[in-house]
Amino acid sequence: MNKRELIDCICEINKSARPEFLAVFSEEELGAYLEHLMELDLEELVVCG
Numbered sequence: 001m002n003k004r005e006l007i008d009c010i011c012e013i014n015k016s017a018r019p020e021f022l023a024v025f026s027e028e029e030l031g032a033y034l035e036h037l038m039e040l041d042l043e044e045l046v047v048c049g
Helices: 003-013 027-048
Strands: none
């Protein structure tokens, strides 16, 4: 994914995230954060389900 796609995905999961803020970070950092968010999202599904 490119930086724009990473930011879009992050914003879909974390509604309070602002693209202007996320743009400061590198693709690697954004990728790591997206992975973290996806793990949390899965954990929440397991807890709720």
